[in-house]
Amino acid sequence: MKNIFKHIKFIPLVFLLLVSCEDLDLAPEDRFTDSNYWTSVDKAQLMLNTAYSQMQKSQYFFYNEALSDNAYNGRGDNAGAASLGAGIYDPSLGRIKEEWNDRYGGIKSCNLLLENIDRIPNADAVVIARMKAEARFLRAFQHFQLTTWFGDIPLLKKDPSLQEATSISRTSHAEVIAYILSELDAIIPALPKNTQLATADRGKITMGAAVALKARVLLYEGKWQEVVQTLEPFIANAYGTYSLFPSYEGVFQQQNEYNSEDILSLQYVPQDRTWGEFFDMAPISAGSRLNALAPTQELVDSYLMLNGKKINEAGSGYNENDPYINRDPRLTYTVVYDQYNWKEADGSSHIIYIKPGSSPTNEHPDEFAQGSSSTPTGYFTRKYYDVQHGTDLKSGINLMLFRYSDILLMYAEAKSELSQMTSAVWDQTIKPIRSRAGFTDAAALSYNSALGQAQLKEIVRNERRTELAMEGLRIFDIRRWKIAENVLNGYAHGAKFGVSSVDNGYLRVNLRTFDPGKHYLWPIPRDERLINTNLSQNPNW
Numbered sequence: 449m450k451n452i453f454k455h456i457k458f459i460p461l462v463f464l465l466l467v468s469c470e471d472l473d474l475a476p477e478d479r480f481t482d483s484n485y486w487t488s489v490d491k492a493q494l495m496l497n498t499a500y501s502q503m504q505k506s507q508y509f510f511y512n513e514a515l516s517d518n519a520y521n522g523r524g525d526n527a528g529a530a531s532l533g534a535g536i537y538d539p540s541l542g543r544i545k546e547e548w549n550d551r552y553g554g555i556k557s558c559n560l561l562l563e564n565i566d567r568i569p570n571a572d573a574v575v576i577a578r579m580k581a582e583a584r585f586l587r588a589f590q591h592f593q594l595t596t597w598f599g600d601i602p603l604l605k606k607d608p609s610l611q612e613a614t615s616i617s618r619t620s621h622a623e624v625i626a627y628i629l630s631e632l633d634a635i636i637p638a639l640p641k642n643t644q645l646a647t648a649d650r651g652k653i654t655m656g657a658a659v660a661l662k663a664r665v666l667l668y669e670g671k672w673q674e675v676v677q678t679l680e681p682f683i684a685n686a687y688g689t690y691s692l693f694p695s696y697e698g699v700f701q702q703q704n705e706y707n708s709e710d711i712l713s714l715q716y717v718p719q720d721r722t723w724g725e726f727f728d729m730a731p732i733s734a735g736s737r738l739n740a741l742a743p744t745q746e747l748v749d750s751y752l753m754l755n756g757k758k759i760n761e762a763g764s765g766y767n768e769n770d771p772y773i774n775r776d777p778r779l780t781y782t783v784v785y786d787q788y789n790w791k792e793a794d795g796s797s798h799i800i801y802i803k804p805g806s807s808p809t810n811e812h813p814d815e816f817a818q819g820s821s822s823t824p825t826g827y828f829t830r831k832y833y834d835v836q837h838g839t840d841l842k843s844g845i846n847l848m849l850f851r852y853s854d855i856l857l858m859y860a861e862a863k864s865e866l867s868q869m870t871s872a873v874w875d876q877t878i879k880p881i882r883s884r885a886g887f888t889d890a891a892a893l894s895y896n897s898a899l900g901q902a903q904l905k906e907i908v909r910n911e912r913r914t915e916l917a918m919e920g921l922r923i924f925d926i927r928r929w930k931i932a933e934n935v936l937n938g939y940a941h942g943a944k945f946g947v948s949s950v951d952n953g954y955l956r957v958n959l960r961t962f963d964p965g966k967h968y969l970w971p972i973p974r975d976e977r978l979i980n981t982n983l984s985q986n987p988n989w
Contacts, residue, residue: 502554506723516922522824535961539971641688675862711850718844738821756892777886784828793835826943
């Protein structure tokens, strides 16, 4: 797939709509049409590659974090993150229109392939069946993203005519979910396990990816028993062989791409197809331009102490004057804080000075200053830093959409919701995740049978937050847990660089508003409703 993605271009199918009578049986030779395109499996693969490339943008992957309480988009409005995060948007917001159009564009690519691929002469039936299964996965994935944001949406099982496209109405969320699940159940047997993939096919959709998407859909719907039933065979290697990669830091490094934890990733190729968001996420002294995506104090505070206690718990050992020591090691692998030791590929390193006055020379470019190009929260990002790509901070690292630790966390959450969290389940899920992260204290690793269901749910949810931070998933968890009105109202904070009389010195960086009566669903884009009056609007928009 890496080789294929070097050559991805959108493949327009210019259909012959108007022809003169004498040319009815002739296809033009200077462009592709539906009558001359579907002549080989290679051409079908190009269309499928286009559908893969439409699956997700790196900009969404990262800036979705700023929609949550994990990060703040303080400069520009990247992917609409500043507006959406603050709750100050309407149906005309560009991101909302773009999300709608991009995902229906991906659905169109899949439908075109599915409706035409059988026209290819002398094609291998096994190859065609697998390509169909991949396209159906991608179509299901796009519908899932749309219904997660918008609720009821037009369900497109086939490519609509122009008349249909401008008159179609919305299908209920429940019906869309039922369709997605039925599609995934249908294609799972037709997809290979990861252990059956040739090296050249790495990155293609597998049986494990389809099961992982099914589990995520069920999780978001709160179908806990079905999540358990779906994931128990997965953990038992029925759908392929997956495991936690030994190093948490290493999971996100280029030399470990396609590691044992990677289930499905967005594909990138150094020099040929890269993403550049880190240019506005890294410390200034590491070569970045400015900071547009800054982790929040709320995220930093969610990382436990090494003894397994929250920072505000009695006996935690937390020291506000030295707040980053004896913390969950994933904090250091994810967030850059004051006096962080920034390491480069050649083994060299330098200290990141952020707090005003912390630099020995007081002239360090990372030093925090409100209104500057540096971080507005006092934090930068480390996770997904590509040390091998060079100083321009562009990256060819694949971005993981599904990884094995998420499988374990979904299983643990479903078990806790069912009041079935036991020592055995804990040792199968939370314990290995924390051990891999670097916890060694028995108090952090051992199951506490004295905890009630509510406490266990809180632990599992927080584990999910710290394990998956800056990977674009937090906003979906907030929405499905229905806690947005609690965590997305009021100020998002930065480090303790402010005056002590205001929020104990923690910087107020963004005042946010979340109205549970309207914000749990995005509005249908205004332009779409102007084109198609049959599209109803979500409540209170």
